[in-house]
Amino acid sequence: MIRVLQGNRPHEPECPCCADARLGRRSLIGAGLGLLACTVPGGAEAQVARGTRRVSVQRAYTSDSFSGVYFADGRYVTEALRKLDWVFRDLSREEVTPMDPRLFDVMNAVAARMEANEAFQVISGYRSPETNAATARRSGRVSTVSLHMSGMAGDMRIPGRDSYAMARLAATMGLGGVGLYRRDGFVHLDCGQSRRW
Template identity: 65%
Template structure:
């Protein structure tokens, strides 16, 4: 387990310069809308070299498991991934979030329904989101995100969304 955690940490540190390059040194803003609840967040989540705790709490709530009404502290690096991909795409549209945090019970139920759901999903750690960006094809988004090598990228073309996470760089 320690080796796996160390690998995740090393991969995350390697992604930090790429995020900084994509987003620059100024404030980082993000807009998201949760598909199931219609709730939104739009605003600055990083300013003056640090994450804004109030914004992170709001994002945690919007990305909660809506079936369980359970939130978890999301890894703020996920928001960096979303912001960097959005910037590279040249979009100012809000991300549509299909799935953010998943309680272990929710993830287990989904894994029983579909082999495409990992039983050790990073959604349970607050490190992943399944998203759409209006006006952008899922294949185009997945290609750009994979090229940026900021974390995991999954293409679910039939369902019209991509999976983005701040874990090790990989794709499927």
């Protein structure tokens, strides 16, 4: 049996006609529109909540990989998240942390928009504070407050795909942070605030 975690489900709107028994003309029109919205099946939010989300990842420098469903029937799949946590672990310390599943949502959305079936190659996922500090000392491009330490970020590429095009597309989607490391050929994606560099 697959165990699942409760995902972020969209708030179901309260039907406005139940809120107040005395409705004026404007309230009545608003109530009618609200009632229509409450009863229309298959809205975009409902499809996202009930949809199936997949991700394919392969860890650079190891043979670790995951390809499959990590979100189904409005919930994150626990076993899939555990496997993804392992793939995204801090390799230098062999340290695993729970990754923020919203990162996989960002990756899923980017892959869908790119029409990419290939696996993301993960260069860096979770970084322990010690690993991040050591990396920051070696490179001025690494933040000392990196979202990698919170399990909210990954540096990745899709082999055979243009990293610049991927970064541009991800940035226009506004789902989180996007950084292009053109010289190294990878893109930083995170599920924090929308920003780019």
